[in-house]
Amino acid sequence: MLSETFFIVDFPALLIVILASILCALMGSFLVLRKEAVMVDALSHSVLPGIVMGVYLSGSFSILYVMGGATLSCLIAVLGVYALQRYARIEQGAAIGTVFTTMFALGVVFLETYIGGRVHLDTQHVLYGALELTYWANPFEWDSMPMQIKTLSVMLVITLAFMIVFFKELRVSTFDPLYAELQGQYVTALHLIQILLTALIAVSCFEATGSILVISLFVCPAASARMLCDRMETQMWLSAIIGIFCAITGYFCAGFLPLALGFEHSINAAAMIAVICGIFLVLSMLFSPAYGVITQKKKLFN
Amino acid sequence: MHFFSDHYNIILVIITTIMLGLSCGMVGPFLVLRKEALISDAMTHSTLPGLGVGFLLALSMGLNGGRFLPFLLLCSGITALLGALSVRWIINRTRLSQDVAIASVMSSFYGLGLVILSIIQSLETGNRAGLNSFLLGQVSGLTQQDLFMLTGIATLVLLLGIYNFKALRLLCFDPINAEFLGISKTKTENILLFLMISVICAGLKTVGLILILALLIIPPITARLWTDRSEVMFALSCAIAALACVNGVVVSGFFYDLPTGAIIVLSCAGFLFASLILSPIRRIINAQ
């Protein structure tokens, strides 16, 4: 099985989904604990116009331009949600829904009008991800290493450093924000950095997963870990492990399951990973030893 | 475009679009008033596996190459209902909160939908193109029968909405007292759920499942900026949604080959932006 094609095609793709799943699970844990999981939904849609503008201006998927554009549109989205809540007295959910659908629509129109097939980026890419386009011409050689692997690794280092350094401040400001604010624990600054990191992670996963499937990587492993443990440290590493597990399982299911069943094509890997993440969440909701719905019912009968 | 070559068809498309806009504008305010805007996001994304399954089922029965619209819409309605029930189940039965329920249900169902779409693609290349248009919306490709059916669904939603208007309004405004005033909460909630699923399905083809949320929530919040009276809010919301839909269809059909849904959403956003600047209510808030 470990043929040359494995190292050229499957190995980099696997590396990408594993890196992406760790990143998303770590950040997702905080979002789930903050009860802000819909922020991912909003941000992953809102970065689209920024990505498209970045691609348009640089003429290619240049990561600096794209990240810059995404940061800008994330900023606009956050300000937009805030302004709608503040000045139009619109409830948070509706404000988020308004802003992200508008930004996404804007992104789609930009994409169709300005890019129109000139650069390697199209609507399909946004909707389904383009994991299958990845390849590493000379495996384990730095020069031909896919850009996404580099980007995701850098993001992982940044995110891990941020979380390790500020772990106790993040814990108190997530658990009891009013108290943390009173104690001068940089609640607002930390929250803004979290939002920005979430948007950047969504962008770095964008090429692999598109803008909708990434939500699954953010929310499902973190929510599964939430069902399974009661320690914040455990929550962090458990969600990462669940993420990795779902990514690997999903990738292989997508690649080999249809071939085994006699279909000619393989299935979209990013979508399959989202499905596996969903199945894992359902299983942990039902069978978690402490909080599972079925486990608790059994306890009642015993 | 070939599609608009025939005047009769143009008129039919415009009428259908107006009716779709009116019905979305009618149902939207209830969602916004109940603060359930994002739950409908989970429902709209949940339609995708239904579309895929419907396509496969229709194909296996030999119906019209799998593009038999009524069947697709019925199946997508069923999975939208499943999505809504899943969200409710997660909130009520597990320790997870509403935001997690919404985000996990929408992404998992959407993922499942894409898996089914890629299976369809591996069955018969090219056929998936018909389903792709459901993601971002496209008017061309609708047959006359489809248009009649969509108009029918929209009319039904409008009539049901108007008939149950008082009960629905009470449910949104004061759900606890609704029960004492002789309105069954469960029954009214079910009617609302039915209306939501109907408008989502009816709008799938035109607006697309990713962006139809905007057509449900932007018109009501725009209308809310102009009035404090619920009847006026509903009427305005219907008008805004209908105008946005017509604008989207005309612009995307005549001038550019852009996704209809995106133009509709941007039209809605345009109305909202203008209202934020012009509306009297905003001035009151600023004066405070």
Next chain:
Amino acid sequence: MNIFMPLIVKDLSCRYAGQHDDVLSNVSFVANSGEIIGVLGPNGAGKSTLIKGVLDLIPHEGEVKFFGGALKDHKTKIAYIPQRSSIDWQFPVSALDVCLMGMYPRIGLLKRITKANREEAMSYLEQVKLADYARKQIGSLSGGQQQRVFMARALAQDADLLFLDEPMAGIDQTTQDLLFTLFKDLKAKGKTILIVHHHLQSAKEHFDRILLINKILISDGPPNETLSQENLAAVYGGITA
């Protein structure tokens, strides 16, 4: 002990965004060291709003001075225990974790929690008689135990001024007595405690002073004076009297 008054509030008014009327208007009072002050009033009188306004957690007008200075200069001297409903009790933290949070400002930014920190935190949990529950997730503790965990956090912080929002809601009599004893210990050490409370009888027994509010400050003084028949009739419409 500080030579300045722990808390001086002058003409405090609070209003929520988009509303025409003040939730609370022109409240003025001072708090002395070593005082247990109860904030009483009917539902919607603005009791929690008062605390949040004082602590600059919501927009407000008026002047508030802590220990003779601004809030930001004395933040670590102030402990705030929020209303039970504002805490997510499912949150994955243990009693010890919550207690340790009180020491974060002292431990400092960028520094890790040491074993010595943990042992110190344990000593505060011992003071509230919860040492045996240190490793338990907070949601698995009883209501009274949860309140005591937050008291331990205030102890860990070594705060001189404590604000508690409805600490006795849904807590049985035995635990309430235990908490009141704890308050008295703190008072003996010269700490000032401000408690939002709703039970008139226990307020009479345990508080040194009572602020009776209903959108405005109705009365401020010892329990026997503030909880007079006329005042209560004015505030509660004579129902509770």
